[in-house]
Each structure stands twice: as structure tokens, then as C-alpha cells.
Amino acid sequence: MFEIKGKRVLITGGSRGIGLSYVDALAKQGCEIVFSHYMDTEKAVAECQRVEDTFNTKIHHIESDIADEKQTEDMVAQAIDILGGIDIMISNGGICKFTEFMDISLDNWNRHMNVNLNGPFRVTQLAAKQMIKQGDGGRIIFTTSVGAYRSNAKQTHYCVSKAGLSLLSMGMAIELGEHNITVNSIAPGWIHTDINDKESRDLKSVEPWIDAKLSVARLGKPKDVESAVLFLASKEAEYTTGSTIFVDGGWNAQL
Structure with missing residues (x-):
């Protein structure tokens, strides 16, 4: 059992997919959670009710576009007001619009950088300031x-943003250690979520890819990330920082 009960948690992108699995895992351990979402209020309300009924803990949601600096600042301030502080910050919100490289517009590129890299930088910097306080x-x-370590067709913009995020986490780990703040990453492989639902259901393409790339012969599920987040969020991980846990069925081990 990991020592997490009673911790105050802020999660971005928590209404669906991997983020919602983080919510479930930490709620089950007795954490109070605020999660953000973007234009997903109906789903967020339903999931808050489900999680509260299931795990008997407090869950709150805030609509916020992490690409917008003012909305991000307001969201963190609201979360601090609701929770009374932040003990665990999970930057999960992200996008991936599958686009061939030659068709990536500047607006598309910038949106990926703002959602996947610039927004996470700002939200974690604000959370770190609160933790230091x-x-x-x-x-x-x-x-x-x-994709932070190996690129994919139609995902160049996404992979670049995730590579930046990986280095951001390591740089933060170096500087925040003196404040007893650890900074780590979870690197999922192909996890079947809303973001890739169409591609995940294309069995003619997926099955040969699984055979060629994975040691565990299936696509990942959001629940597969839960044990990793529980460890990294816990007291037991106090000597783990600047690290990445791959949850990818062996994909990154392949040449």
C-alpha cells in the first residue's frame, strides 16, 4: 500500500482516458482531487458523481483551456482555494491531431505546443510555487x-511537444530537489483512448503493428498506468526524481 491518503491533488485533463484513470487510482487511495477539462462539462460532472459514490472522497472539476495563460492561472488558483493547497500535481492534458508533416499548419503546430508543452510548463510552475510556499x-x-523518444508518422508535432515535456521534467527535477519536490514522468505507449480511438479500432493496421513492436501483445488500457502514478505520487518515491516510467508493452525496448 502506498502512502498517499489525504493528499491534495490537481490533475489536468482528468475527465477521460489516462487522466480519468489517475483520478480513479488516487481517489481509491483517499485523495481529494481537482481535475481540469476542456469543453467536457457533462462528462466531468458525471465522472465526479461516479467517483464520489464509488470511493467516498471529494472530487471537483474546473473547465479550463490549458493553452490559455489566464485560464491556467485562474484554474490553479481555484484548485488551491478548493483544496487548501497542492501536494500532488499531475500534468496530463494533451492533444494529438494526426496530420502528415507536409500538411501541418502553423496554427496546428502552435496549438500542440501550447497545449502539450507551454501549458504544462505554466501549470507545474504555479503548482511548484505553491508547494514551496x-x-x-x-x-x-x-x-x-x-513518442518523446521515437517519432511516428502523422505525429511529428505531437512527438516534438512530448520530447520538450520530458526535458522540462528533468530540468525541474534538478532545481526543485532542494525543496523536497520530486518531478517525474510516465511515458505511455499506445494506450487506447478517445484521442486515438479511430486508429485503435483499425485492426488491419493495428494487429501487424502489435506483432512487430510489442512484447505484451495488446494495446494498452488507461488502467495500465495506475500503478505507475500511485508509486510516483507516494512517499515511497521520495528518492525517485528526474525519471521516466515507460508503460508501453515493451515498445521502447525495440530497436
Whole structure:
């Protein structure tokens, strides 16, 4: 059992997919959680009710576009007001619009950088300032991707943004250690979520890819990331920082 109960958690992109699995895992451990979402209020309300009913803990949601600096600042301020502080910050919100490289517009490129890199930089910087103010240390966790280490067709913009996020987490780990704040990343492989639902259901393409790339012969599920986030968020991970846990079925091990 990891020592997490009673911790105050802020998660971006928590209404669906991997982010919602983080919510479930930490709620089950007795954390109070605020999660952000973007234009997903109906789903967020339903998931808050489900999680509260299931795990008997407090869950709150805030609509916010992480690419917008003012909205991000307001969201963090609201989360601090609701929770009374932040002990665990999980930067998970992200996008991936599959686009061939030659068709990536500047607007498309900039949107990926703002959502996947600039927004996470700002939200975790604000959370770190709050943790330093509290004086009790903290945990910051990024959802990066195997795509931070190897690119994919139609995902150049996405992979570049995730590579930047990986280096951001390591730089933060170097500087925040003196404040007893650890900073780590979870790098999922191909996890079947809303963001890639169409591609994940294309079995003619997916099955040969699984055979060629994975040691565990299936696509990942959002629940597969839960044990990683529980460890990195816990007291037991106090000596782990600047690290990445791959949850990818063995994809990154392949040449």
C-alpha cells in the first residue's frame, strides 16, 4: 500500500482516458482531487458523481483551456482555494491531431505546443510555487509519451511537444530537489483512448503493428498506468526524481 491518503491533488485533463484513470487510482487511495477539462462539462460532472459514490472522497472539476495563460492561472488558483493547497500535481492534458508533416499548419503546430508543452510548463510552475510556499515538499508528474523518444508518422508535432515535456521534467527535477519536490514522468505507449480511438479500432493496421513492436501483445488500457502514478505520487518515491516510467508493452525496448 502506498502512502498517499489525504493528499491534495490537481490533475489536468482528468475527465477521460489516462487522466480519468489517475483520478480513479488516487481517489481509491483517499485523495481529494481537482481535475481540469476542456469543453467536457457533462462528462466531468458525471465522472465526479461516479467517483464520489464509488470511493467516498471529494472530487471537483474546473473547465479550463490549458493553452490559455489566464485560464491556467485562474484554474490553479481555484484548485488551491478548493483544496487548501497542492501536494500532488499531475500534468496530463494533451492533444494529438494526426496530420502528415507536409500538411501541418502553423496554427496546428502552435496549438500542440501550447497545449502539450507551454501549458504544462505554466501549470507545474504555479503548482511548484505553491508547494514551496507550503514548505512540505510535493510530487509533480507529467504524462509524456514513448513518442518523446521515437517519432511516428502523422505525429511529428505531437512527438516534438512530448520530447520538450520530458526535458522540462528533468530540468525541474534538478532545481526543485532542494525543496523536497520530486518531478517525474510516465511515458505511455499506445494506450487506447478517445484521442486515438479511430486508429485503435483499425485492426488491419493495428494487429501487424502489435506483432512487430510489442512484447505484451495488446494495446494498452488507461488502467495500465495506475500503478505507475500511485508509486510516483507516494512517499515511497521520495528518492525517485528526474525519471521516466515507460508503460508501453515493451515498445521502447525495440530497436
